[in-house]
Amino acid sequence: xxxxxxxxxxxxxxxxxxxxxxxxxxxxxxxxNFAQGEILAIGAYMSMALIVLMGVGIGSIxxxxxxxxxxxxxxxxxxxxSVTVLLVDWMLFRVLRRRSASxxxxxxxxxxxxxxxxxxxTLVAGADQMFLxxxxxxxxxxxxxxxxxxxxxxxxxxxxxxxxxxxxxLTSTTxxxxxxxVAENPVLAMVNxxxxxxxxxxxxxxxxxxxxxxxxxxxxxxxxDPEMGFELILPMFxxxxxxxxxxxxxxxxxxxxxxxxxxxxxxxxxxxxxxxxAFLIMIVVLILRPQGILGEKERDD
Amino acid sequence: xxxxxxxxxxxxxxxxxxxxASSLFNASMAACEHKVGAVLSLTGAYGAHGVPISRxxxxxxxxxxxxxxxxxxxxxxxxxxxxxNTQASVAVDAARKLIDLEGVTALVGPISSGxxxxxxxxxxxxxxxxVVATASTSSTFTNMGKRGETKGLFFRTLSSDSLQAVAAxxxxxxxxxxxxxxIYFNNDWGKNNxxxxxxxxxxxxxEIGNSVPFNPDQPSYRSEITKTLEGDPDSxxxxxxxxxxxxxxxxxxxxxxxxxxxxxxxxxxxxxVDTVGADLLKxxxxxxxxxxxxxxxxxxxxxxxxxxxxxxxxxxxxxxYDAGVLIGLAMVTADMRGLDTSGSTLAKIIREITGPDGEExxxxxxxxxxxxxxxxxxxxxxxxxxxxxxxxxxYGDVATPFVMMKIKDGDYVDVGGISLEEVSEVKxxxxxxxx
Numbered sequence: 001x002x003x004x005x006x007x008x009x010x011x012x013x014x015x016x017x018x019x020x021x022x023x024x025x026x027x028x029x030x031x032x033n034f035a036q037g038e039i040l041a042i043g044a045y046m047s048m049a050l051i052v053l054m055g056v057g058i059g060s061i062x063x064x065x066x067x068x069x070x071x072x073x074x075x076x077x078x079x080x081x082s083v084t085v086l087l088v089d090w091m092l093f094r095v096l097r098r099r100s101a102s103x104x105x106x107x108x109x110x111x112x113x114x115x116x117x118x119x120x121x122t123l124v125a126g127a128d129q130m131f132l133x134x135x136x137x138x139x140x141x142x143x144x145x146x147x148x149x150x151x152x153x154x155x156x157x158x159x160x161x162x163x164x165x166x167x168x169x170l171t172s173t174t175x176x177x178x179x180x181x182v183a184e185n186p187v188l189a190m191v192n193x194x195x196x197x198x199x200x201x202x203x204x205x206x207x208x209x210x211x212x213x214x215x216x217x218x219x220x221x222x223x224x225d226p227e228m229g230f231e232l233i234l235p236m237f238x239x240x241x242x243x244x245x246x247x248x249x250x251x252x253x254x255x256x257x258x259x260x261x262x263x264x265x266x267x268x269x270x271x272x273x274x275x276x277x278a279f280l281i282m283i284v285v286l287i288l289r290p291q292g293i294l295g296e297k298e299r300d301d
Numbered sequence: 302x303x304x305x306x307x308x309x310x311x312x313x314x315x316x317x318x319x320x321x322a323s324s325l326f327n328a329s330m331a332a333c334e335h336k337v338g339a340v341l342s343l344t345g346a347y348g349a350h351g352v353p354i355s356r357x358x359x360x361x362x363x364x365x366x367x368x369x370x371x372x373x374x375x376x377x378x379x380x381x382x383x384x385x386n387t388q389a390s391v392a393v394d395a396a397r398k399l400i401d402l403e404g405v406t407a408l409v410g411p412i413s414s415g416x417x418x419x420x421x422x423x424x425x426x427x428x429x430x431x432v433v434a435t436a437s438t439s440s441t442f443t444n445m446g447k448r449g450e451t452k453g454l455f456f457r458t459l460s461s462d463s464l465q466a467v468a469a470x471x472x473x474x475x476x477x478x479x480x481x482x483x484i485y486f487n488n489d490w491g492k493n494n495x496x497x498x499x500x501x502x503x504x505x506x507x508e509i510g511n512s513v514p515f516n517p518d519q520p521s522y523r524s525e526i527t528k529t530l531e532g533d534p535d536s537x538x539x540x541x542x543x544x545x546x547x548x549x550x551x552x553x554x555x556x557x558x559x560x561x562x563x564x565x566x567x568x569x570x571x572x573x574v575d576t577v578g579a580d581l582l583k584x585x586x587x588x589x590x591x592x593x594x595x596x597x598x599x600x601x602x603x604x605x606x607x608x609x610x611x612x613x614x615x616x617x618x619x620x621x622y623d624a625g626v627l628i629g630l631a632m633v634t635a636d637m638r639g640l641d642t643s644g645s646t647l648a649k650i651i652r653e654i655t656g657p658d659g660e661e662x663x664x665x666x667x668x669x670x671x672x673x674x675x676x677x678x679x680x681x682x683x684x685x686x687x688x689x690x691x692x693x694x695x696y697g698d699v700a701t702p703f704v705m706m707k708i709k710d711g712d713y714v715d716v717g718g719i720s721l722e723e724v725s726e727v728k729x730x731x732x733x734x735x736x
Contacts, residue, residue: 007524014520127348129547134578136554145531147556222521222548231520266524272487272514274524 002146004263010152010221012259013159017214018232019239019251020166021207026245027183028203029093031106036211036236037229038117042084043212044219044228045121046077051132058133058220063150065137066220074216081212082205088113089204114229121226129225132216155217162210163252170248175202183246234275235262238282244295253294257281333376335632335642337362337625338383338405340395340420341435345387346517346542347412349572354435354621355382356609357601358409361625361664364604365633368669374677375636378629385411387517389419396424406644407431407628410457412617414439415488421445426452429644431631431651433624436567436617438462439489440497446696454648456627456697458620458688460590462490465566466497467727468703468719469588473498473536473563474505475705475717476586481563482510482534484525484541484549486517491540494565498538504730510534517545526552536561543573550577560584570615574708582708590688591704591718600665601687614713619687626664626686627651634676655691659683 018040025033033039050073051058059067092113096106139147170176175198181189182199190196218228235258243254258278265274291297339358342351359380366378383399385392392411399405408425410432411417417437422445425432434442434457443461445451473481483498485491491514499509513528526549529537536559541549546568554560562585569587601622605613631650635642640650653659654672659681662672675682684691689701703719 003527004524007527011521011523128572129544129576136551136581138554139556149555218520221523223551225544227518228520231518235520263524263527266513266528269513269528271525271528272516275516275519 001267004267005260006148006152008260008263009256010155010259011262012256013156014214014218014221014255015232015235015239015258016252016255017159017162017210017217018236019243019255020163020248021211022236022240023245023248023251024179024203024207026240027248028179028200029106031103031110032237033207034107034110034233035114035117036207037231037233038114038121039081039085039208039229040211040215040218040232041121041224041226041229042117042215043077043081043208044215044224045125046080046212047073047216048125048130048132048219048224050076063140064154065133065135065151066154070132070216070220074213077212077216078209081215082208085204085208086201089200114233118226118230125224125226127226129223131223132220149221151221155221158213158217162213163249166206166210166248169206175199179203235259235278238278241292242282242285244292246291246296247294250292250294254292257293334379335376335636336379336381336399336403336405337407337409337628337632338381338396338399338403339409340383340385340392340399340411340416341409342387342412342416343382343384345385346544347387349543350412350436350567350570350615350617351384351387353609353611353615354412354617355409356611357605357613357618357621358382358435358625360601360605360608361622361627362629363608364664364666365626365629365669365673367666368673369629369633371666371670372673372677374673375633378632380625381405382409385416387413387416389416392416392420393423396420396430400424400428400430405430406642407433407632407647409621409624409628410434410437412436413488414441414490414493417442418445418489421451421455425644426450426454430454431628431644431648432456433458433627433651435459435621435624437490438465438494438566440493441489443696443698446698451697452645453695453697454644456648456651456693458623458627458686458691458699459566459617460701461698462494462497463728464700464721464724465588465590465703466494467501467724467731469494469538469563469565470498470501470505470507471719471723471727472586472588472703472705473502473538474507476536476561476563476584478507478536478561478563480508480510480532480534481536481538481561482529482532483512483538484522484529485512485514485538486540486542486545487514490567494540495538500731500735501727504727504734515541515545515549517542519545521552522548523552523556525549526556526558529553530556530558535559536563538563538565539568540565541568543568543570543576546573547576550581554581562586564588566590566616569706569713571612571713572615574711579708579711585708586716587706587708587713589704589706590701595663595685595687595689597664597668597685598687598689600663600668604665622664623684623686623688623691626669627654627684627691630654630669630672630676630684633673637673637677652693654682654684655693656683657690657692661685661690 058070239254243250265277362380383395414437440463485495602613631647
């Protein structure tokens with residue numbers, strides 16, 4: 001059983017990091033960003049490109065099968081993914097905002113963007129799967145039949161660090177506080193002299209950074225392919241809704257819940273229904289607590 | 302003004318006349334053209350398989366057309382493929398368009414059995430369209446045939462899973478595996494194949510570990526692999542598609558699963574070997590419908606290489622080619638005999654040009670020329686295709702022997718064969734065990 005818990009946590013941590021990005025765009029920019037999955041994929045492909053360019057493999061530290069080259073490439077990928085997203089915001093969403101487009105327009109635009117991103121990836125990198133490293137790290141027996149891949153532990157640690165950093169960013173820095181203010185009430189925030197444009201840029205950067213990290217980690221524990229973002233977007237939305245759309249920590253909680261639910265479904269011989277069970281949980285949450293587990297009741301605006 | 306007007310009218314009239322004439326001309330051309338339709342997975346879960354299969358089918362149609370044109374018989378044959386995106390709804394829609402708008406009466410069929418089934422039940426049989434499937438191996442279609450639901454309009458150039466699953470079980474036993482676990486695609490093909498494999502393997506005296514279904518296109522399959530590893534299996538039977546199969550494979554290795562693999566025909570793709578590396582596949586056993594090398598196969602492989610500048614090796618190339626050739630030959634035959642090209646007529650002719658009581662004829666442009674000449678002379682022929690001598694049973698199934706293959710120096714090497722008699726023996730054991 002404990003093996004499934006680890007499986008669920010590792011998958012859940014990637015869903016969680018991606019869902020945080022979704023949550024931030026939803027709260028600050030007020031639309032469901034269907035291109036979030038592809039942002040994650042772009043983050044992964046950026047890392048892949050850098051690793052290929054550096055040409056030294058992904059290194060290793062002790063039992064962990066990746067070292068500084070991967071960490072460096074994640075750092076660069078964060079920058080490049082953020083720049084890409086800011087560029088897209090400037091070219092697309094800024095224009096929509098200026099024209100006071102409806103939420104639906106934003107969602108459709110994001111959906112179109114996801115298709116464009118996916119096809120650009122296929123065009124540039126090809127449709128075949130790729131790996132950050134061909135080497136397959138082996139699991140180490142811990143107790144009895146329970147085995148752990150050291151890399152997975154690092155994935156969990158990195159996720160935990162991301163959540164802690166995000167928390168202190170939102171609560172202790174001025175930018176973080178401004179972001180929360182805009183999320184709470186954009187008009188009131190503007191009246192109080194908060195630069196909404198800069199807050200919007202920061203939201204994109206944070207969402208993109210977490211996606212770059214999540215995408216690269218996902219690529220490391222599984223593989224890269226142009227469909228990877230598309231495969232992750234539904235669990236990410238489910239996580240967001242289960243955890244509570246208005247609460248960033250809800251997205252994290254939701255991510256782990258979805259990951260664990262899917263793993264438990266498989267452990268109970270229900271692998272054929274694993275996606276359905278995650279959505280069943282979502283429906284139950286929506287019935288019992290429509291705002292999500294940690295969410296607050298959404299005000300009308 | 303008046304002059305101008307009349308001039309204008311004249312010009313307009315002339316233009317219309319030209320258009321009418323050209324459309325007439327087009328119509329007369331179109332009157333003698335047959336479209337060979339195809340609904341295949343060019344993208345989606347089986348996209349990697351679909352493109353080469355479609356190319357093989359196209360090659361088959363083109364070669365029949367070339368042979369026909371050289372002899373000056375029959376109508377122009379045109380290959381028209383539509384993508385199913387490996388989704389049943391898209392496939393059904395694409396088939397409807399081909400049939401209703403393009404007037405197609407014969408289709409090179411889908412790859413996935415999960416798509417072929419709805420295609421047959423909701424479109425083609427009702428519309429009297431013949432389907433020659435290239436890689437749908439589910440035993441569902443045999444059962445549909447037995448119930449009369451295919452009206453004799455379904456054929457496949459690859460043998461059914463009811464045989465292949467048994468052969469795979471025999472191969473696994475021969476390889477020395479005694480407790481394989483199974484991961485299977487949660488569709489018609491996967492479900493039937495694993496069931497057949499389990500019965501046959503138990504009849505042979507082996508044990509089965511966990512048999513775990515998976516849905517395609519999931520971000521990760523590690524829990525599924527955790528499940529297959531429970532109970533210490535000694536090998537893994539991978540009823541996967543190559544795209545998701547790579548994820549299954551790498552997680553199996555990661556969690557220290559024994560490096561013993563049993564692969565169905567669908568996994569026997571050099572792209573898969575390249576992706577995961579031949580090193581980890583040292584004790585991987587592949588089952589494949591055994592084609593005793595014949596001139597059709599050799600010709601098809603070299604022509605494919607030239608036509609597409611791509612490798613002819615991989616699942617479904619030979620069955621795709623034969624599907625294209627059979628439909629093409631049936632259409633030419635119908636033309637030569639002055640028959641219509643409705644699905645039922647084509648199905649009848651497909652049965653005539655296959656089967657052991659005819660004169661043997663092979664693929665390739667020259668081979669097909671000879672075949673068309675023989676048909677024209679009123680002879681009974683037997684098309685020996687790239688998949689071997691084709692002999693359909695009443696349900697459109699073919700029976701082929703099997704070969705077992707392993708990877709040596711990055712290439713497939715035959716390590717033995719399994720005859721149809723041996724497969725039948727095991728099937729008899731299964732029946733005895735179930736009773």
